[in-house]
Amino acid sequence: MTQTAILGAGVMGETLLSGLVRAGRRVDDLLVGEKRAERARELEERYGVAVVPNVDAAAKADTVVLVVKPQDMGDVLAEVAPVLRAGQLVVSLAAGITTAYIEARVPEGVAVVRVMPNTPALVDEGMAAISPGSHCSEADLAEVESLMGSVGRVLRIPERQQDAVTAISGSGPAYLFFVVESMIEAGVHLGLPRATATDLTIQTLVGSGKMLRETGTHPAVLREQVTSPAGTTAAALRELEVHKVRAAFLAAMEAARDRSRELAEGS
Numbered sequence: 001m002t003q004t005a006i007l008g009a010g011v012m013g014e015t016l017l018s019g020l021v022r023a024g025r026r027v028d029d030l031l032v033g034e035k036r037a038e039r040a041r042e043l044e045e046r047y048g049v050a051v052v053p054n055v056d057a058a059a060k061a062d063t064v065v066l067v068v069k070p071q072d073m074g075d076v077l078a079e080v081a082p083v084l085r086a087g088q089l090v091v092s093l094a095a096g097i098t099t100a101y102i103e104a105r106v107p108e109g110v111a112v113v114r115v116m117p118n119t120p121a122l123v124d125e126g127m128a129a130i131s132p133g134s135h136c137s138e139a140d141l142a143e144v145e146s147l148m149g150s151v152g153r154v155l156r157i158p159e160r161q162q163d164a165v166t167a168i169s170g171s172g173p174a175y176l177f178f179v180v181e182s183m184i185e186a187g188v189h190l191g192l193p194r195a196t197a198t199d200l201t202i203q204t205l206v207g208s209g210k211m212l213r214e215t216g217t218h219p220a221v222l223r224e225q226v227t228s229p230a231g232t233t234a235a236a237l238r239e240l241e242v243h244k245v246r247a248a249f250l251a252a253m254e255a256a257r258d259r260s261r262e263l264a265e266g267s
């Protein structure tokens with residue numbers, strides 16, 4: 001088994017780490033680079049994984065996964081580039097950061113893959129979109145598919161689509177949690193106990209998601225099936241149109257796509 005280093009074990013890094021451990025990856029084959037001592041101790045206790053300085057992890061591993069904030073990427077690459085060598089694979093999970101940005105900062109012959117994951121990976125229902133850098137082999141892509149496939153689905157996409165993907169599946173869980181929060185609050189306004197409103201909303205989301213996935217039916221058709229003539233759903237949907245929810249999603253996702261592009265510029 002190859003050695004994998006995860007540099008930056010915050011929300012997304014720990015999500016990947018926990019998934020790899022759940023999937024049966026030996027902790028001896030995993031290394032973590034994390035700068036805060038307290039956080040390092042926490043991860044060592046929770047997973048039994050070795051937390052070591054970034055350079056040690058990067059020098060030892062076959063695959064180095066970068067899960068720091070886009071704004072920290074330049075510093076981390078400057079730190080580990082001197083110990084990287086041809087034949088290693090660098091995988092970035094950071095929004096906005098291009099493979100060209102990374103390739104310009106690592107030695108010749110280091111393969112680079114860009115990934116946009118999402119947090120449902122925590123329950124093995126992640127969605128990861130992966131794009132190869134300029135000198136990346138089929139074996140490198142297969143390694144990343146195996147890595148991310150242990151926590152959900154993986155899709156290969158051209159890198160030019162990564163900013164839009166970030167706006168859909170990377171940030172997407174937050175939009176859906178926001179909708180869930182809003183429905184729960186509305187249920188409470190309608191007089192339901194909070195626990196009841198929460199149960200009803202979550203099961204409705206899970207059931208609707210399962211219908212979408214298992215029937216393959218277009219969401220507009222599924223929506224029409226719920227919308228009885230002159231009924232309750234029609235009354236509700238009219239309000240969502242009046243309040244321009246569809247336009248708000250378009251504006252929100254354009255903002256996410258644009259922010260991803262800005263992060264590439266280092267801001």
Ligand SMILES: NC(=O)C1=CN([C@@H]2O[C@H](COP(=O)(O)OP(=O)(O)OC[C@H]3O[C@@H](n4cnc5c(N)ncnc54)[C@H](OP(=O)(O)O)[C@@H]3O)[C@@H](O)[C@H]2O)C=CC1
Nearest residue numbers: 008009010011012033034035036067068069070094095117
């Ligand atoms: N959260 C999400 O849903 C998603 C996140 N991503 C991407 O994942 C990356 C991480 O995001 P997220 O997990 O949310 O952010 P976090 O801030 O939770 O995690 C980043 C981690 O990196 C650590 N870190 C910072 N500098 C270094 C360094 N030099 N060496 C080692 N570790 C370091 C931070 O430590 P400290 O806190 O001490 O600074 C922190 O633990 C980002 O690039 C983001 O774009 C992608 C898709 C989804």
Ligand SMILES: O=C(O)[C@@H]1CCC=N1
Nearest residue numbers: 094095166170171172
């Ligand atoms: O908000 C962010 O920047 C990260 C990238 C996608 C989801 N979270």
